Amino acid sequence: MTVFQRPDPTLIVLQRLAENAHDVDALFVLAALRVMDGNVPEGLTILDHVLRLDPGYPGAWRFKASLHGRQGETAAEASARRMADDIEP
Amino acid sequence: MSAPAQSMKMKICMAGQASVGKTSLIRRYVLDEYEDRYIATLGTKITKKKVTVPDPRGGQPVAVDIIFWDIMGTSTIRELLKEAYYHGAMGIFAVADLTRKETLRALDDWARSIRSVAGNIPTYGVVNKQDLEPDREISADDVDAFFGKRGWPWSYTSAKTGIGVEESFHRLVESVLASRDVVRQSASDGGPPRPS
Numbered sequence: 001m002t003v004f005q006r007p008d009p010t011l012i013v014l015q016r017l018a019e020n021a022h023d024v025d026a027l028f029v030l031a032a033l034r035v036m037d038g039n040v041p042e043g044l045t046i047l048d049h050v051l052r053l054d055p056g057y058p059g060a061w062r063f064k065a066s067l068h069g070r071q072g073e074t075a076a077e078a079s080a081r082r083m084a085d086d087i088e089p
Numbered sequence: 090m091s092a093p094a095q096s097m098k099m100k101i102c103m104a105g106q107a108s109v110g111k112t113s114l115i116r117r118y119v120l121d122e123y124e125d126r127y128i129a130t131l132g133t134k135i136t137k138k139k140v141t142v143p144d145p146r147g148g149q150p151v152a153v154d155i156i157f158w159d160i161m162g163t164s165t166i167r168e169l170l171k172e173a174y175y176h177g178a179m180g181i182f183a184v185a186d187l188t189r190k191e192t193l194r195a196l197d198d199w200a201r202s203i204r205s206v207a208g209n210i211p212t213y214g215v216v217n218k219q220d221l222e223p224d225r226e227i228s229a230d231d232v233d234a235f236f237g238k239r240g241w242p243w244s245y246t247s248a249k250t251g252i253g254v255e256e257s258f259h260r261l262v263e264s265v266l267a268s269r270d271v272v273r274q275s276a277s278d279g280g281p282p283r284p285s
Contacts, residue, residue, distance in 0.1 A: 025132035059173030
């Protein structure tokens with residue numbers, strides 16, 4: 001049987017960020033990893049940074065909306081969802 | 090083919106485990122290129138391609154702006170990001186790797202995740218890396234049974250040689266176009282099909 005081991009996403013993220021601190025792909029996944037660790041506020045902070053670097057980053061506004069929804073921040077959730085509908089490819 | 094009378098945007102989500110060749114298949118289809126080096130996709134890559142295909146209803150050609158969402162093949166964060174990635178998806182291009190048996194079974198979870206957001210959208214399966222036939226780990230019977238049981242059309246592809254790639258994407262596009270008619274028809278009969 002062929003055994004394929006994809007490198008740990010955290011390691012890939014850290015490697016990419018070491019090469020380029022503004023790598024939006026790596027930052028987006030870092031935000032998701034922080035949320036998975038239970039740290040939604042830090043995930044949102046990183047996500048906001050992604051959206052400053054690339055306001056059209058695919059999926060970022062909708063991800064932001066879902067995180068605000070988790071936090072019970074309904075106005076921010078609705079605002080992010082509107083942005084997603086306007087901007088998303 | 091005469092000039093298209095209608096146009097539409099079509100979001101297609103790539104599905105499948107890491108390193109099955111999702112990015113390479115898009116690259117082959119859009120650029121007709123192949124890169125042997127494996128670079129893991131992080132986050133999402135958007136690729137667009139315009140095609141003109143016959144309307145399945147037999148009418149005028151349709152100009153389709155395909156928007157491919159090439160999503161990282163990491164299942165651990167799939168559920169967290171599923172709304173972000175799959176909202177508005179109209180078709181699933183599900184990719185397994187001929188040399189890794191588990192990649193075929195994994196397609197169920199990918200399709201389930203996408204359909205939980207996008208509904209019961211058309212799915213087209215491919216078994217990629219046909220050029221690695223000597224290393225085959227999935228029997229032809231298993232492939233047939235897997236896709237047949239789910240009712241997904243499928244084919245073999247090789248992003249490396251290009252075999253089957255264009256036809257597979259076109260078949261998914263045609264399925265999506267045909268499904269629009271099903272939705273319209275169902276709507277007039279009392280509502281669109283529900284997610285399974």
